[in-house]
Amino acid sequence: MLQAFAVQVSAERAAGPSGEQTTAEIPAVELHNVSRKFGPVSAVAGISLSIRRGEFFSLLGPSGCGKTTLLRLVAGLDLPDAGTVSINGLEATHTPAHQRPVNTVFQSYALFPHLNVRENIAFGLRMKRMARKQIEERVGSIMETVRISELAGRRISQLSGGQKQRVALARAIVNEPQVLLLDEPLGALDLKLRKELQVELHALQRRLGITFIYVTHDQEEALAMSDRIGVMHAGRMAQLGAAEEVYERPRTRFAAQFIGACNLLRGTVRHCSERDFMVRTELGEVRVELGQSARPLQLGQSCTLAIRPEKVRVLAFTERREVNSFPVRVSGFVYTGSETQYRLETPGGLLNAWVMNARSGPPVFQIGDRATVQLPWDALVLLDD
Amino acid sequence: MTSQSQIHRGEAITRGRLSIRAAASLGPGFIWLILFFLIPLGIIAAMSFLSRGEDGTVDRPLTLENYRRLAGFGLLGFDPLYPIILFRSFVLGSGTAMLCLTAGLPLAFFIAKLSKPFKQLALTLVVIPFWTNLLIRTYAWQMLLGPGSWITQLAVWLRVIGPDEALYPGTFAVYLCMVCDFLPFMVLPLYASVEKLDWSMAEAAMDLGANRFQVFRHGVLPQIQPGVIAGLILVFLPATGQFVIPDLLGGAKTAMLGNAIQQQFGPGLDWPFGSAVALVSLAVALAGLWLFTRKTADQNLEIV
Amino acid sequence: MVSTHSRWLYGVAALLYAFLYAPIAVVIVFSFNTSRHGLGWQGFTWQWYRALLDNSQALEAAKNTLALAICSTLIATAIGTAAGFGLSRYEIPGRRFFSRLLYLPVFVPDIVMAVSLLLFFSIIRQWLGLFQLGLTTMIFAHVTFQIPFVAIVVRSRLAGLDPALEEAAHDLGANAWQTFWRVTFPLMLPGVMAGGMLAFTLSLDDFVVSFFTSGPGSTTLPILIYASVKRGLTPDIHALSTLIVLVSLLATLTVALLQRRGRA
Numbered sequence: 011m012l013q014a015f016a017v018q019v020s021a022e023r024a025a026g027p028s029g030e031q032t033t034a035e036i037p038a039v040e041l042h043n044v045s046r047k048f049g050p051v052s053a054v055a056g057i058s059l060s061i062r063r064g065e066f067f068s069l070l071g072p073s074g075c076g077k078t079t080l081l082r083l084v085a086g087l088d089l090p091d092a093g094t095v096s097i098n099g100l101e102a103t104h105t106p107a108h109q110r111p112v113n114t115v116f117q118s119y120a121l122f123p124h125l126n127v128r129e130n131i132a133f134g135l136r137m138k139r140m141a142r143k144q145i146e147e148r149v150g151s152i153m154e155t156v157r158i159s160e161l162a163g164r165r166i167s168q169l170s171g172g173q174k175q176r177v178a179l180a181r182a183i184v185n186e187p188q189v190l191l192l193d194e195p196l197g198a199l200d201l202k203l204r205k206e207l208q209v210e211l212h213a214l215q216r217r218l219g220i221t222f223i224y225v226t227h228d229q230e231e232a233l234a235m236s237d238r239i240g241v242m243h244a245g246r247m248a249q250l251g252a253a254e255e256v257y258e259r260p261r262t263r264f265a266a267q268f269i270g271a272c273n274l275l276r277g278t279v280r281h282c283s284e285r286d287f288m289v290r291t292e293l294g295e296v297r298v299e300l301g302q303s304a305r306p307l308q309l310g311q312s313c314t315l316a317i318r319p320e321k322v323r324v325l326a327f328t329e330r331r332e333v334n335s336f337p338v339r340v341s342g343f344v345y346t347g348s349e350t351q352y353r354l355e356t357p358g359g360l361l362n363a364w365v366m367n368a369r370s371g372p373p374v375f376q377i378g379d380r381a382t383v384q385l386p387w388d389a390l391v392l393l394d395d
Numbered sequence: 396m397t398s399q400s401q402i403h404r405g406e407a408i409t410r411g412r413l414s415i416r417a418a419a420s421l422g423p424g425f426i427w428l429i430l431f432f433l434i435p436l437g438i439i440a441a442m443s444f445l446s447r448g449e450d451g452t453v454d455r456p457l458t459l460e461n462y463r464r465l466a467g468f469g470l471l472g473f474d475p476l477y478p479i480i481l482f483r484s485f486v487l488g489s490g491t492a493m494l495c496l497t498a499g500l501p502l503a504f505f506i507a508k509l510s511k512p513f514k515q516l517a518l519t520l521v522v523i524p525f526w527t528n529l530l531i532r533t534y535a536w537q538m539l540l541g542p543g544s545w546i547t548q549l550a551v552w553l554r555v556i557g558p559d560e561a562l563y564p565g566t567f568a569v570y571l572c573m574v575c576d577f578l579p580f581m582v583l584p585l586y587a588s589v590e591k592l593d594w595s596m597a598e599a600a601m602d603l604g605a606n607r608f609q610v611f612r613h614g615v616l617p618q619i620q621p622g623v624i625a626g627l628i629l630v631f632l633p634a635t636g637q638f639v640i641p642d643l644l645g646g647a648k649t650a651m652l653g654n655a656i657q658q659q660f661g662p663g664l665d666w667p668f669g670s671a672v673a674l675v676s677l678a679v680a681l682a683g684l685w686l687f688t689r690k691t692a693d694q695n696l697e698i699v
Numbered sequence: 700m701v702s703t704h705s706r707w708l709y710g711v712a713a714l715l716y717a718f719l720y721a722p723i724a725v726v727i728v729f730s731f732n733t734s735r736h737g738l739g740w741q742g743f744t745w746q747w748y749r750a751l752l753d754n755s756q757a758l759e760a761a762k763n764t765l766a767l768a769i770c771s772t773l774i775a776t777a778i779g780t781a782a783g784f785g786l787s788r789y790e791i792p793g794r795r796f797f798s799r800l801l802y803l804p805v806f807v808p809d810i811v812m813a814v815s816l817l818l819f820f821s822i823i824r825q826w827l828g829l830f831q832l833g834l835t836t837m838i839f840a841h842v843t844f845q846i847p848f849v850a851i852v853v854r855s856r857l858a859g860l861d862p863a864l865e866e867a868a869h870d871l872g873a874n875a876w877q878t879f880w881r882v883t884f885p886l887m888l889p890g891v892m893a894g895g896m897l898a899f900t901l902s903l904d905d906f907v908v909s910f911f912t913s914g915p916g917s918t919t920l921p922i923l924i925y926a927s928v929k930r931g932l933t934p935d936i937h938a939l940s941t942l943i944v945l946v947s948l949l950a951t952l953t954v955a956l957l958q959r960r961g962r963a
Contacts, residue, residue, distance in 0.1 A: 087405050087866050104400065106407035107869040114870045120863035124885045133881075134871035185871065404788070404862055405869035406878065413789070420785030421797060423778045424846055428800050431843040435815035436807075442818060498715055505712035508705065519955055524719045526951040528904050530921050531940040534928045535722030538729065575718060636808025639906060643928055653810045660814050660911065670818070673811045680808050 036099035038063045038189050038221040039084055044093035046079050053079040055245035056093070061189075061223060061238075066215050068224045068232040071242035072268065077225045078117075080242070081191050084223060086110045098188055108137070113182035114191040117198075119174045121166045127177050128153075128162040134185040152184040155214070172203045179211075189221045196231065208234055229269045233257060241265045257318075261394050266316040273322065273361050274393075275315040282307050286387065289315060292358030293336050299388045314393045321389035322363035324352060327380040334385045340375045350374075354383060436677070442670035461671035477655070477672075484651040485679065488635035491573040492581075495630045496623065498574060499581035503622075506582070507589040518586065525579035533643050536572045537563055540644075568644040573634055580633070581626040588622025632680050652676040723944055730937035747938040757923060757939055764919040767834060767909075768902040771841035776895040778842070779849025783894070784887065786850065787857040804847045813911035816840045820912065832914030840912040841902045848901060849894035856890025889957050896954040900947060 039061040046054040053076040061067045069077040082088040083095055086107030095103045102110060113134070121130050128149055135145045153159045156176045161169065169177065175195060182190055195211075196204045212235045215222045226232050232239050232253070239256045241249040241264070249256055249265040260266035263274065277291035282300075287307055289296045298315060307313075327337065338354040338361065345351075350373045354361040363383060365374075375381055400409045446458045467478045506517045524532065539546055540563035550556050562568055592615065600614035616623075638653025650658075652672060659669025730748070734741040751757055786798060804812065816839075820830040830836050864886065868878040906921035913922060920943060927936045 085870055086407070087402060087870065089400070089402050089407075104407065106874075107402075107405050107866070108872045108874055112870075114867070116863045116867055118861055118863050120861055120867035122864060122867075122882060122886075124882075133868070133873075137872040137877055181871070405866035406875050408875070414791065417785055417789035417791045420781040421789070421791070424782030424785075424801070424850060425797055427778055427843065427846060428804070431816065431819070431839055432804055432812070433800070435812075435819035438818050438822060439811070439815045498718075501708055501711045502715050505708045508708070519951075520716060521719070522955070523948060523951055524723060526900055526904070526947045527723055527944050528906075528921060528924075528940070528947065530906050530924050530928075531726055531943065532722040534924070534932065535726045537928070537932075538725055539721060572722075575722065578715070578719060632806055633808070636810055638810055639925075653808070656810050656814055660817060666818065669814060673814050676808050677811045680806060680811075684806050 036063070037061055037096075038065070038098065039223065040096040040099070041080075041083075042094045042096070044080070044083060044090045044095060046076075046083060046088065046090050052076075052245045054083065054090070057245075057247055058093075059240065059247065059250070061221060063221055064219045066212070066222045066224065066235055066237045068226060068236035068239045069242055070226055070229060070232040070239050070269070071248075072227055075242040076245040077227075077242045078193055081114075081193055081223060081225050084189070085112055085114045085191050087114075111188040112191060113185050113187040113189075114193065115175075115178045115182050115195045117193040117195070119178040121169075121174060121177055121181070123166050125166070126162070127158065127164050127166070127169070130166065130177055131181045131184050133181065138185075148184055152180045155183075156180045156210075171199050172207065175199065175207065179214075183214075183218065183220065187220060189223060190215075192222060192224045194225055194227070196228075197226075204231070211235065233269070241268065243268070259391050260316055263314060263316075263393055266391070266393060271319050271362060273317050273319060275317070275358065277313060277315065279307050279309055279311045279313060282309065289313060291315070293356050293361075296385060296390065297333050297387045298390045298392060316391045316393055317385055317389055319351065319362040319364040320349070320366075321386060322361065323384040323386065324354070324363050324365055324375065325382045325384060327382050332384070334387055335382050336385075338381055338383050340377055340379045340381060342377060343373055343375070345373060354381070356383075439670045439673050439677075442667050443674050445667045447665045447667050461668045464668060465671055465675060480650055480652060480655050481675065481679075483649070484635050484653075484676075487569070487573070487637075487641075487649075487651060488631045488679075488683070491570065491577060491634040492627045492630040494570065494574045495578050495581040496585075496626060498578055499585050499626060502578075502582050503585035503589045506586050507592070518583075521579050521582050524575075529576055530639060532576055533572055533640050536568060536575070536644055540568050540571070564644055564646045564649075566645065566649055569641050569649045572640050572644050573637070576640065577630045577634055580629040584625035584629065585619065585622045588619040588625075592618050628684060631683050635679055635683070636676055652679070726937050726940045727944065729934065730941040732934065732937075735934060747934040750935040751938045751942075754935055756918070757920075757935070760918045760920045760923040763834065763917055764903060764921075767837050767841060767917075767919060768899050770834075771838045771845060771902050772895055772899040774838070775842045775845030775898045776849050776891065779846040779894060779898070780853050780887075780891050782846065783850035783853030783890075784857065787854045801847050801850055804844055805851075809844075809905075809907035810911075812844060813840070813908045816843070816908070817911045832912060833917045836912045836914070837909055837917060837919075840908050841905065844905075844908060845898035845901060848897050849891075852894035852897060853887060853890045856887055856893075860886055893954050893957045896950055896957065900950045900954075903943070903947070903950075 037060040039059075041057055041059040044054055044057050044059075045052065055076075057080065069080060071077045079088060083090050084097075086102070086105060086109075090103065093103075094101055097105075097110060097112060122133065125133065131149045131152060132145050135148060140148075150159070153162060156179055158173065158176045158180060161173060161177070166174065166177070175198075178195070192211075196207055199207065208231060211222075215235075224232070224236065233256075236253050238251060239249075239253055240247050241256060243262075243264045248268075249261045251259075256265065257269055260269065260272070266272040266274070275289075275291045275293060275296065277289040277296065279287055280290045280295065281288040284300070286297055286300050289298060296315065325335075336356060338356050340352055341355040341360070342353040343350050345367075347367070349364050349366050352363045352365065352375065354363055361383065367373075400407055401413070402408075403413055443461055444457050444459070446456050446460055464474075465477045465481070467473055467475050502521070506514055506521070509517055538544065540561065541547065542561040547556075547561055550562060556562065596618065597610050597614035600610045605613065635651070636653050637651060638657050641649040641651050641654055642657070652675065655672045656669050656676065659665045659672060663669070728740075731743050731745075732740055733744045733746070782797075782801065786794070786801070816836075820832065820836050820839075823830045830839075864882055865878055868882040873881060904921070906925060909919050910922055910925070913919065918926075920939065924936060924940065927933065
């Protein structure tokens with residue numbers, strides 16, 4: 011099996027761009043029903059997942075959700091208790107880490123302190139017994155790519171956090187892996203540097219065309235960079251989809267609340283048509299677009315609706331009741347510069363509404379003011395649970 | 396590639412091979428220590444229940460005679476020689492430990508308050524004598540305290556001793572040398588604790604109107620307790636087992652357990668009795684260790 | 700208050716340093732003193748160092764000491780490194796027991812270890828005719844008290860390493876052999892060297908264990924010094940001691956440097 015794997019990899023490399031068409035449909039990484047337990051705790055509980063070639067895929071979730079464990083299973087640094095891991099269409103569940111066409115950028119960077127920057131980057135190529143001259147060339151060019159050429163002779167202890175991050179990245183991608191695994195690579199850096207490197211990482215991934223699997227607990231980071239996001243919760247995939255899909259149409263309460271802020275409304279289904287349905291909530295009757303939620307709804311069924319605070323419209327108070335409009339009272343607000351975040355008191359509890367400060371001047375509403383909120387019917391999402 | 400395989404630090408390996416590696420790495424040390432450490436200790440323990448034969452040979456009859464003699468019940472009636480030696484060893488060991496603590500505390504605070512490069516230098520200066528042969532440092536005190544030395548002259552001038560007396564040999568010389576030899580053992584763990592000290596506790600105590608002693612007692616001492624305990628162990632254990640220092644600087648009046656053991660294994664040629672004394676020394680050391688709690692035991696070793 | 704406080708502390712510290720270095724200083728000073736017996740300073744001389752060169756006993760003892768220290772250190776470093784390595788990573792049954800066994804010799808009084816080995820060697824000698832007292836028995840004895848120190852230093856060095864380092868090596872395509880020799884071993888080397896130097900110095904310094912396990916013709920420097928002190932000191936012993944102090948000083952500084960480099 012191993013030999014077959016090696017043949018496949020070298021054949022692919024030899025084939026180059028022309029071979030891409032035939033392998034394009036084969037997923038870069040495919041997990042089938044993968045589980046991993048640590049004692050009584052299920053870190054990963056039966057996850058199946060297919061990651062396309064050249065995709066920037068993020069695993070997003072709070073700490074302890076199993077995202078790092080999943081990454082380690084792909085890297086070969088851990089074994090699943092059940093299920094299979096395939097890389098490039100070949101079963102690799104038991105392939106040792108050093109034989110996988112996969113490289114990792116570790117959270118702690120794990121740079122070798124006894125080697126300098128150049129030697130660190132050359133490590134993988136030397137293990138492959140590549141010719142010295144070729145190693146020099148590739149290390150040199152990769153250092154230019156990540157802009158650390160001037161650090162070549164430095165010791166690891168002399169590097170800043172951002173520089174270490176770049177060296178760790180260079181050390182991994184110099185091996186031209188099929189898949190690059192990144193375990194919270196920006197977690198230890200300050201906000202400004204993190205933003206800078208996010209842009210760079212994203213551009214780099216586009217340029218190299220390497221499949222990235224990116225583990226993070228920072229939803230903004232995941233949204234900014236990823237083609238697709240897998241939201242993990244307690245060892246399971248809470249939601250999987252394109253970045254905007256995961257944000258705009260959260261499927262579960264966990265996904266809705268972990269990614270961004272979200273208002274939740276509980277209610278019961280009152281009426282259902284082909285285009286929309288009505289839900290009775292404590293706020294009143296709410297009309298919701300049926301949209302992608304193709305699930306058959308039953309009258310009287312209880313359900314939860316979600317709406318993002320920036321989608322809630324806050325209007326001057328009127329007695330006139332239009333569809334999805336409700337009277338509220340401003341109980342507090344936070345002025346953040348670009349927007350004003352209102353806390354609104356409703357009969358059904360607090361509602362958050364974030365209003366862009368498109369015009370200059372003080373916030374339109376003050377504490378205690380009455381107002382009308384409008385919940386656009388296409389911004390409301392019906393959750394699965 | 397079976398259910399037996401696992402990942403050990405990034406490497407895929409079977410449980411069997413992992414066990415082989417564990418045995419290969421731990422085995423030699425394990426066998427060595429069993430053979431040359433545990434078995435010899437077992438032999439000492441067994442020997443202590445045998446009796447002395449003619450001309451220093453060892454005889455079969457199992458007996459508690461050696462321990463009776465240690466407890467003071469000799470063949471010729473009560474003889475307090477060995478109980479006194481035991482007591483003296485304990486007093487000398489704990490006395491040295493307390494003196495070292497008294498001297499070590501200011502030194503540890505002094506080093507901890509220095510700026511970084513000086514701190515390293517000051518610590519190295521404490522470590523250097525520690526690595527200098529103990530025998531050399533011990534015999535040097537013979538000269539320092541001998542008749543005619545400056546220290547002796549000073550003592551005579553201060554009327555501490557008479558004009559024809561010397562500070563060596565004697566109990567004073569033994570204590571002085573013990574403290575000098577073992578002070579580094581005390582300073583190193585003390586310093587490690589003082590370095591981590593949170594001064595806000597002491598300041599809080601000061602704000603609450605505590606006097607200096609109270610500040611030390613309640614704001615500082617609880618925090619450096621691990622270092623104090625580690626230091627006491629590191630001084631007490633080797634001090635009670637000492638035989639070179641009392642041998643070179645003391646007289647019959649300063650003989651300790653170590654000297655008694657040497658006596659029996661050397662000129663005395665009573666190996667069973669010597670074994671009993673050795674076993675008691677071991678017991679005293681381990682009891683001391685046990686008394687000072689096991690919690691800090693691993694910590695000291697980092698310092699040595 | 701702070702300034703008087705620290706002035707007091709400086710004074711006490713200076714006195715304590717003087718106290719620590721007084722014996723060493725007096726030996727060094729007297730090794731250059733022309734006077735043979737008296738304690739007064741009578742002029743500078745190298746004559747005791749020259750006398751030392753003619754002292755065949757001292758040269759023999761120096762040779763023995765070095766041979767003993769080198770042999771025992773090599774053996775103890777090999778065994779102790781393996782044990783420290785094994786203890787830091789393998790979870791096997793009996794690990795706790797072994798860990799305790801490894802620490803115990805550190806706490807056992809020298810003299811107890813010395814006489815127990817003396818007894819052990821004499822019993823084996825009676826049964827098997829092995830272990831005639833001499834350099835061989837001394838090497839066995841020294842290795843026994845050196846192993847724990849090497850193992851402890853190596854173990855604590857390994858405990859401070861990020862486990863991701865070895866994972867990273869495997870991830871970058873290194874097999875087990877390559878990972879050990881290119882990553883693990885270079886990283887534990889400062890610990891091995893420091894442990895080895897520690898063992899070496901302990902062997903050079905040891906008097907008690909050597910004293911009981913030595914035989915005729917295997918006198919070491921500490922034994923020689925002890926015998927001279929008992930017989931009555933001659934100034935060339937001061938010269939000898941000064942040289943030993945110098946060697947210890949160099950060894951101590953080497954260990955300190957190694958440990959600092961290891962930490963960086």
